[in-house]
Amino acid sequence: MDARLPGKKGWLVTGFGLxxxxxMMAAGYLYNVTFIQLGLTxxxxxxxxxxxxxxxxxxxxxxxxxxxxxxxxxWWMTRSGRGADFRxxxxxxxxxxxxxxxxxxxxLAVDSAGEMSAWLLAAGAAMGAAVPVTFALTVDFVPVxxxxxxxxxxxxxxxxxxxxxxxDWRIEVLAKDMLILMPLGLLLTAGLAFVRHPWIDQWANxxxxxxxxxxxxxxxxxxxxxxxxxxxxxxxxxxxxxxDSLGFLRLLDSPTHMLSAWQSNEPxxxxxxxxxxxxxxxxxxxxxxxxxxxxxYLSIFGLFGLTHLLYxxxxxxxxTPALAxxxxxxxxxxxxxxxTFALWADVSTPKTIGVRAAVGVALSGWTATFLSTxxxxxxxxxxLPLTRHLQWVDAGAVLLFLSMILVIYFARSASPVNPKRGHx
Amino acid sequence: MKRIAxxxxxxxxxxxxxGAKDHYSxxxxxxxDHRIEAGQTLETVTVMLGGRLVIEDGGRLIGSILMLGxxxxxxxxxxxxxxxxxxxxxxxxxxxxxxxLLSADAEVSQSDGAVVDNFVDRVETDLDANRPAPxxxxxxxxxxxxxIRAAIAYGLLLLLPRPLDRAAETLRRYPHIAAxxxxxxxxxxxxxxxxxxxxxxxxxxxxxLGVLFVGALWLTNVVYGTALAPLAHKLFRDKxxxxxxxxxxxxxxxxxxxxxxxxxxxxGAPLQLLVVTTGLGALIxxxxxxxxxxxxxxxxxx
Numbered sequence: 001m002d003a004r005l006p007g008k009k010g011w012l013v014t015g016f017g018l019x020x021x022x023x024m025m026a027a028g029y030l031y032n033v034t035f036i037q038l039g040l041t042x043x044x045x046x047x048x049x050x051x052x053x054x055x056x057x058x059x060x061x062x063x064x065x066x067x068x069x070x071x072x073x074x075w076w077m078t079r080s081g082r083g084a085d086f087r088x089x090x091x092x093x094x095x096x097x098x099x100x101x102x103x104x105x106x107x108l109a110v111d112s113a114g115e116m117s118a119w120l121l122a123a124g125a126a127m128g129a130a131v132p133v134t135f136a137l138t139v140d141f142v143p144v145x146x147x148x149x150x151x152x153x154x155x156x157x158x159x160x161x162x163x164x165x166x167x168d169w170r171i172e173v174l175a176k177d178m179l180i181l182m183p184l185g186l187l188l189t190a191g192l193a194f195v196r197h198p199w200i201d202q203w204a205n206x207x208x209x210x211x212x213x214x215x216x217x218x219x220x221x222x223x224x225x226x227x228x229x230x231x232x233x234x235x236x237x238x239x240x241x242x243x244d245s246l247g248f249l250r251l252l253d254s255p256t257h258m259l260s261a262w263q264s265n266e267p268x269x270x271x272x273x274x275x276x277x278x279x280x281x282x283x284x285x286x287x288x289x290x291x292x293x294x295x296x297y298l299s300i301f302g303l304f305g306l307t308h309l310l311y312x313x314x315x316x317x318x319x320t321p322a323l324a325x326x327x328x329x330x331x332x333x334x335x336x337x338x339x340t341f342a343l344w345a346d347v348s349t350p351k352t353i354g355v356r357a358a359v360g361v362a363l364s365g366w367t368a369t370f371l372s373t374x375x376x377x378x379x380x381x382x383x384l385p386l387t388r389h390l391q392w393v394d395a396g397a398v399l400l401f402l403s404m405i406l407v408i409y410f411a412r413s414a415s416p417v418n419p420k421r422g423h424x
Numbered sequence: 425m426k427r428i429a430x431x432x433x434x435x436x437x438x439x440x441x442x443g444a445k446d447h448y449s450x451x452x453x454x455x456x457d458h459r460i461e462a463g464q465t466l467e468t469v470t471v472m473l474g475g476r477l478v479i480e481d482g483g484r485l486i487g488s489i490l491m492l493g494x495x496x497x498x499x500x501x502x503x504x505x506x507x508x509x510x511x512x513x514x515x516x517x518x519x520x521x522x523x524x525l526l527s528a529d530a531e532v533s534q535s536d537g538a539v540v541d542n543f544v545d546r547v548e549t550d551l552d553a554n555r556p557a558p559x560x561x562x563x564x565x566x567x568x569x570x571x572i573r574a575a576i577a578y579g580l581l582l583l584l585p586r587p588l589d590r591a592a593e594t595l596r597r598y599p600h601i602a603a604x605x606x607x608x609x610x611x612x613x614x615x616x617x618x619x620x621x622x623x624x625x626x627x628x629x630x631x632x633l634g635v636l637f638v639g640a641l642w643l644t645n646v647v648y649g650t651a652l653a654p655l656a657h658k659l660f661r662d663k664x665x666x667x668x669x670x671x672x673x674x675x676x677x678x679x680x681x682x683x684x685x686x687x688x689x690x691x692g693a694p695l696q697l698l699v700v701t702t703g704l705g706a707l708i709x710x711x712x713x714x715x716x717x718x719x720x721x722x723x724x725x726x
Contacts, residue, residue: 279607286604290719299608306615324615331611 010202014143017203021141022150024188025341026157027181028134034162035104036062036127039174040120043110047171050113056377058113062120062127063370067362069128074358077132084350086140086204090193092133097189099126101182107175128362135357138345139207144216145289151341152285155334156278163274207350215346230347230356234364236297237343239400240336241368243304246376247311247393248329276327280334287335288342294404296339301401303332308394340365450622453477453494460485460500472496472511481518488523491530498538508532515540566683570676577646577675581668587713589667592650594717595706601719603698606705613637640712644703645682649675 040062044055077083082092103123110119142150165177192200207213287296307328344357379389451468455475460466462482469487470477472494479485483500491508499516505523506513508530515521517537524542525532532545556562581588595602617634620626652674653667660670682699686692709717 283604283608286601290598290601291605302612306612306619309619310615328611328615331608 013199013202014206016199017141017206018143018146018150020188021137022153022157024185025134025154026161027185028130029154029158029337030161031100031178031181032127033158034165034169035174035178036123038169039107039171040116042169042174043107043171044113044116048111048113048116050116053377053381054113056373058117058120060370060373060377061117062124063366063373065121065124066128066131067366067370069125070131070358070362070366071355073129074132074355074362077136077354077358078352078356081351083132083136083352083354084207086137086207087193089133089136089140090189092129093137094186094189094193096126096130096133097182097185100130101179101186104175104178104182108172131361132354132358135344135361136350136353138341138357139213139348139350139353140203141206142345143206143211144214144346145211147216147342147346148285148287148289148338151288151338152281154341155284155337156281159277159281159330159334159337160274163270163277213350215348217347218349230360233293233343233347234360237336237340237360237364238368239396240297240300240304241365242372243301243308243393243397243400244333244336245369245372246396247304247308247390273326273330276330277334280331281338283331284335284338288338293339294407296335298401298404300332300336300339301397301404303328303335305394305397305401307332308390308397311390311394450624452622459483462500479519481516566680570679573645573679574672574676577649578668578672580643580646581650581671584713585667587710588646588650588671590710590713590716591647591703591706592653594709595647595651595703598706598709598717598719599702602705602709603702604705605708606701606703607698609708610701610704640704640707641700643707644700645679646671646675647703647706648678648682648699649673652678 040059041055044050044058045052050058082088100123103119103126107119110116138147168174192203284296287299307325310325310328340361344360345353347360348356376389379392451466451470453470453472453475458475458477460477460479460483462480465484465486467486470485470489472489472491474494476495476497477489478497479500479502481499484503485501486503488504489496489502489506489508491506491511491513494511495514496506496508496511497514497516498519498521500518501520501522503522505526506521507524507526509528510530512531513525513527513533515532515534515538517535519535520539522541524544525540526544534540534543557565613633617630617637620630620633650667650671653671656670656674656677657665659673682696685699686696688695706717707713
């Protein structure tokens with residue numbers, strides 16, 4: 001069934017939809033990595049004078065709420081068949097975005113620990129609903145063949161923007177920046193939800209086309225391989241997020257590392273980091289599109305291992321850390337972010353995308369975030385020095401890297417290699 | 425072979441991951457501010473490529489300092505030689521250099537009271553060596569280089585026609601994949617080689633792998649030559665030259681274009697880097713030509 005408008009116009013509409021979706025997802029991710037992850041920490045520590053432990057505990061609670069709501073909402077979406085209803089998803093996205101805009105606008109009114117907890121509870125619920133809804137739109141906008149590249153575009157746009165924004169991580173500045181972006185998002189989502197137009201009708205029907213609606217990892221019969229293989233991927237993504245988060249949480253606490261990289265006053269340094277994120281996103285897109293997933297995961301864990309090794313060695317010596325470390329870090333983070341944006345739609349159909357995106361993002365991303373936060377806090381409270389902390393992270397990354405090599409080696413020994421597969 | 429490669433990889437990673445604490449004492453400074461504070465003694469050989477090193481009053485550095493750039497301020501004591509090829513050396517009134525201070529093109533300022541065991545200022549450099557050679561000499565050098573490359577390419581294409589053809593085919597069909605793999609591999613290999621060298625224990629491995637890496641980069645010339653061989657083939661019209669002949673000619677042609685590419689302002693060097701890493705990617709994708717690479721979008725999930 002061809003859901004497109006006839007001729008070249010149909011392809012043009014698909015391309016425009018793809019760019020629109022990429023822009024919206026990039027803006028959403030930018031909101032998450034700047035306003036949520038950095039701004040709320042600033043709100044707790046600087047504005048409300050809470051201890052870093054108190055703030056991190058609340059952020060872990062926020063992750064639990066997000067995870068729970070995402071799972072429940074995603075399950076309900078799939079059960080009620082809403083995952084295949086484009087207009088409903090657009091309306092849900094509009095509702096979520098409205099709540100987030102409202103919460104962002106009133107964040108500066110928060111002036112006590114209790115109010116911050118309540119704010120985080122509401123924001124976690126909104127974010128939890130946003131996960132299955134926005135990820136489910138992938139099957140409407142992005143053809144399967146273009147998912148790697150689209151994920152690369154989203155990742156590159158989000159991280160480049162995050163690095164080009166002024167290095168001011170104060171909640172006031174971040175809230176203002178987000179409130180400038182949000183009206184445009186509200187307008188676009190409202191258009192998708194309520195306006196009748198041939199272009200929007202095409203987007204609403206594209207998921208019926210197998211080139212959009214059937215993920216690349218699903219066999220041609222249309223039945224998915226859930227849950228065993230999906231669980232294996234979730235476990236790997238969990239490990240990647242966990243390693244990243246556990247290391248980065250401690251680096252955030254180390255001004256030497258942050259001021260010479262992500263929080264540098266020199267625009268050139270931040271631009272270079274943004275450029276490396278773009279490079280990492282492009283490499284991730286190519287790897288996701290043309291190479292087997294094992295090569296991709298090996299690269300990610302290998303990079304994490306190498307990066308933490310550099311940080312560990314630098315932490316032992318005196319002096320300013322070299323820019324190579326955050327650059328390698330940025331490369332690895334961009335690569336796995338590409339996978340996050342592309343993978344869940346590729347293991348789903350329009351009917352199952354809600355619950356699978358929720359399970360994937362919640363169990364791999366959010367669970368890893370709050371577990372690593374809890375562990376990092378425990379280590380900080382126990383007085384574990386930075387060097388030792390990074391050594392553990394490094395050991396974890398190297399262990400995962402070596403485990404992946406062993407798995408691949410024995411898997412290949414057990415079964416003949418398919419010569420048609422694109423692997424290194 | 426696979427098992428040996430795997431064993432080697434494990435051993436290299438395991439030893440590298442150990443960090444080899446206290447088993448190395450070299451310090452490489454490339455950027456940033458570094459300080460040896462009063463009462464602190466650091467025993468190390470220091471190489472400065474950039475950045476700033478301050479040895480405060482009461483601080484001691486035991487070991488030689490080689491400066492190729494950067495800014496060294498001494499208010500304490502250095503027990504060893506300071507060889508400054510470039511950069512700036514400032515000696516405070518309470519500074520002591522217990523060794524030779526050798527300056528080539530470095531800027532040295534010495535306060536009254538600074539004690540230097542032996543100061544050799546402005547080592548004469550052969551300025552003529554920096555002058556560009558006449559055009560005919562440059563052209564001759566380039567021609568000889570191209571001839572050598574073509575001869576090596578000819579020999580390699582006679583010996584290893586299929587592996588080179590596989591890598592060339594990958595380069596022709598999947599340049600974007602080769603570029604992505606090559607860029608990532610080049611970044612990781614370079615960082616890994618430097619890190620391994622820092623552990624001292626792994627210096628031989630690092631040097632060995634470094635030689636292989638440089639060899640692989642050089643081999644990309646021949647891969648490009650092989651990929652462009654069909655173009656050179658057309659120059660012969662009715663005659664039918666062998667792959668080795670057309671490949672050797674194409675390698676020389678590629679090397680010439682590559683050389684000219686490097687002369688482009690601003691974009692030249694990055695483009696050269698991209699070209700070389702793409703070739704490296706093609707070699708890696710085909711495991712140095714041992715098997716053909718076919719990209720397939722319909723893959724299994726784990």
